[in-house]
Amino acid sequence: MVTLDHYLILSAILFAIGAAGVFVRRNLITILLSIEIMLNAVNLTFVAFGRALGSADGQIIVFFVMTVAAAEAAVGLAIVISLFRHKESLNPDSFASLKW
């Protein structure tokens, strides 16, 4: 029987993978992908709790989180493109200074 615990454990694992990706990888696009993984882990938690409590609020907040994720992805990728035009690199270590 699949219970709430299983969904929470899976969500924790997904979030840990996303956090590890943010810390370990040295590629701006991969870091943005890891952020998407973390947002999805939280979404899974919201839906699981909403199902356990029998209310629609969990699904509604997932809707809002997805909206914010889409906006964040658009703006983040635009920033990545403009950074790449400056330095021809995707390594965040090469963007250590805010002005050049």
Next chain:
Amino acid sequence: MLVIAQRNPIYSVLLLIASFGALSGLYVLLDAPFVAVIQIIVYAGAIMVLFLFVVMLLNAPHEDTEYDERVHPLLRQGPMRIGAALAVALGVELWWALTKGAESGAFPGGAVTSVRAIGRSLFTDYAFPFEVTSVLILVAMVGAVVLARRDSPRDRRDRGGV
């Protein structure tokens, strides 16, 4: 896990699409078909195409492995010890929470599955956050266009460039 283990970002993006498909299957199992469909359309459809487009636009440079292993700050001695301690603490805490905590049991019946209920709640109780998200999307759209555009010829002339 495979997503962040890849050196080439294109493989990461494609694997992430697969994992989002699996997540939407989980949403179906949780009696949330609306969220599952939105997940497929918005994430796998829109956001991932955006990512893939940018990866291919920027010509997908590979990471420099040797440089990484020499310089990466997380691979030094001190941070590795702290990280190992944190991982052990997390494992102990998880084990404690799962064994000592109350058994959650199976899901109760009476889940909210209809799109009608979600939509009604969205446009009555959550009308204000809904409008705020529309403004947010507008701002993100304008911001993305401004950030990603090339310099116009007039700007370049002002700076004395070509």
